[in-house]
Amino acid sequence: MEELQKESVDVAELMEMRAQVYGMLARLYRVEVDTKTLDELRGMRFPTATGNTKADEGYHQLFAYLKNTWDDSVTELAIDYVRTFIGHGVNGYSAAYPFESVYTSERRLLMQEARAEVLQTLRDNGLKRGSWTEGEDHIALELEFMQRMSLRCAEALRENNDDEAFECVEKMSAFLEDHLLNWVPMLVADMRMYARTMFYQGLAQLTIGQLEQDQVVLTELLESAQQAA
Amino acid sequence: MASPFSDAADAMDALEIISFEEEFDPLAVDNEELNQDEMDDDNPYDIVDYPLIRNMPEGMRREAVFTPARQGSAQQAILSMVHRNPARRPVLMGIVKLCEGGCPSTEITAQVNEWQQHNRSVYSPMTLCRMLERAGALCLEMPETADEQEDIEAGVAYLEITESVDPVWHATDAGLEVYDLLMGGDPFRKIVLGEDVKYLEVYESVMDFVAEKPRSREEIENLVDTFDIVKKPRRFGGHFIDMLEQTDAIIWRDRAWNMTDLGMRLLPEVKAARG
Numbered sequence A: 001m002e003e004l005q006k007e008s009v010d011v012a013e014l015m016e017m018r019a020q021v022y023g024m025l026a027r028l029y030r031v032e033v034d035t036k037t038l039d040e041l042r043g044m045r046f047p048t049a050t051g052n053t054k055a056d057e058g059y060h061q062l063f064a065y066l067k068n069t070w071d072d073s074v075t076e077l078a079i080d081y082v083r084t085f086i087g088h089g090v091n092g093y094s095a096a097y098p099f100e101s102v103y104t105s106e107r108r109l110l111m112q113e114a115r116a117e118v119l120q121t122l123r124d125n126g127l128k129r130g131s132w133t134e135g136e137d138h139i140a141l142e143l144e145f146m147q148r149m150s151l152r153c154a155e156a157l158r159e160n161n162d163d164e165a166f167e168c169v170e171k172m173s174a175f176l177e178d179h180l181l182n183w184v185p186m187l188v189a190d191m192r193m194y195a196r197t198m199f200y201q202g203l204a205q206l207t208i209g210q211l212e213q214d215q216v217v218l219t220e221l222l223e224s225a226q227q228a229a
Numbered sequence B: 001m002a003s004p005f006s007d008a009a010d011a012m013d014a015l016e017i018i019s020f021e022e023e024f025d026p027l028a029v030d031n032e033e034l035n036q037d038e039m040d041d042d043n044p045y046d047i048v049d050y051p052l053i054r055n056m057p058e059g060m061r062r063e064a065v066f067t068p069a070r071q072g073s074a075q076q077a078i079l080s081m082v083h084r085n086p087a088r089r090p091v092l093m094g095i096v097k098l099c100e101g102g103c104p105s106t107e108i109t110a111q112v113n114e115w116q117q118h119n120r121s122v123y124s125p126m127t128l129c130r131m132l133e134r135a136g137a138l139c140l141e142m143p144e145t146a147d148e149q150e151d152i153e154a155g156v157a158y159l160e161i162t163e164s165v166d167p168v169w170h171a172t173d174a175g176l177e178v179y180d181l182l183m184g185g186d187p188f189r190k191i192v193l194g195e196d197v198k199y200l201e202v203y204e205s206v207m208d209f210v211a212e213k214p215r216s217r218e219e220i221e222n223l224v225d226t227f228d229i230v231k232k233p234r235r236f237g238g239h240f241i242d243m244l245e246q247t248d249a250i251i252w253r254d255r256a257w258n259m260t261d262l263g264m265r266l267l268p269e270v271k272a273a274r275g
Helices: A002-030 A035-042 A053-066 A073-086 A100-104 A113-124 A139-158 A162-194 A198-228 B006-014 B074-084 B086-098 B105-118 B125-135 B173-183 B186-195 B197-212 B217-224 B237-246 B261-274
Strands: A045-047 B138-141 B149-153 B156-160 B168-171 B250-253 B256-259
Touching: A002 A139, A002 A198, A035 A053, A035 A073, A045 A053, A053 A198, A053 B156, A073 A162, A073 A198, A073 B125, A100 A113, A100 A162, A113 A139, A113 A162, A139 A162, A162 A198, B074 B086, B074 B125, B074 B173, B086 B105, B086 B125, B086 B168, B086 B173, B105 B125, B105 B168, B125 B138, B168 B173, B173 B186, B186 B197, B186 B237, B186 B261, B197 B217, B197 B237, B197 B256, B197 B261, B217 B237, B237 B250, B256 B261
Parallel strands: none
Antiparallel strands: A045 B156, B138 B168, B149 B156, B250 B256
16 A cells, blocks of 8 residues: 555656646747746756657757857847747748647648647636637647646645546546647657757757657556556 | 617718729739829729838838948948947947957946946847847857766756856957047047038037036037027037037936047047137
8 A cells, every 4th residue: 555655656756747847848839038937947957868869869959058048048049939930931831830730730720620629628627728819729838738737647646536647647648649749740840940049959859859758658657557457 | 778889880881891893912913013194092003102112212221231241341331230320339339349359248238238328229238249240340259168067866867057158259350440430530520620610619619518517408509509600500509419429529428418538539639620
């Protein structure tokens, strides 16, 4: 029994760590980096061997950029954010548009089926957009969904509510496969094409590495839970 | 009870829906091919006289980016940029002088913030440096960072940032040449001792007056109005303030006009010219 409880606490910690990484990624995609965020990033510790080569490369590129940041870096990052995610053209191919609809609709349009599905998922889980004024299928919102579900899972584990925790893991796994992994590989490929700073190059690698690694973790958790049942 | 929508309904009656022909395609219209003589006031295609950017006269067009490649040389790019940003000229030139021999960016930021305390700008100090860099007046030297620091905790290795970098800006030869050209007093001599030489007496008095202590615009205007030469043709105090400011002899600081170091150096030349 004690063994089982210890395992739950370890998984809860794991969920909280995942929530932190998802939270950081969501923040970096939501808006440009400001001075406060840059200071926080500089205070971070960057793991060198996560078990996923893309995540390792991403962390290393972020580290390489952040160790040389100075007064002008916030402006430089703001310029690169616009270049990477907003662009100047109107042809639909001028930036790595961070919306799932763009990558999953035939004509690369916003507010398509993917947005409706994400909106429904958010509603099913008692979530709605707050100050956000754009489509819910923005990568920042999808990553934040994963963050919130991880925190819910951690809370359920700490309260020994295994059924709810299992449900959260199932939902995260489904959302990861049905949505994030369905389009983010294409987004990060585009990000690597448009981003000029090592920061956004690294963010692209870290994002895909984190998602791939998370898929493995969630699958293992589901399998072990099913075996235990 | 009146319908809450009555006003809206009245408004709808008062408006007509503008209808264009169905095949109208605004992107298909090429105003280069339109004949103005055939136009009339009701013609929806009549856009030739509207102030579109592509209708802007050639003489009004200005470059927004100043680079040696666009303007032909670094010196020309710097001069054009300073000319197009007259309110930033003292600060831009101040940065160039500050960077003679190299200056860390934190020091530039502190100095520029102080300079711009009474002449605010939407440009941050580093944006001004980047503009000067693009024009060829400055170059940036990034310092070497220390080797990566690894910290191992519970078998996991982490990289940590342990130091901050403070890049050093250096003025280029072209930047310093433009500084000498603009801040050596030549523009002042060209205007005050050249084009405006008949008002030399007025300039001398204004400069003496401001050299005594910082003066308001009103005080300078009252002083200028005491001279007969400004009566016809009429010259107001503002003209002399503008000329002295443009030539960097005076500067607005602490809600008053102050003499600059350059102005103080040029004052004896004015007195000598007056004989």
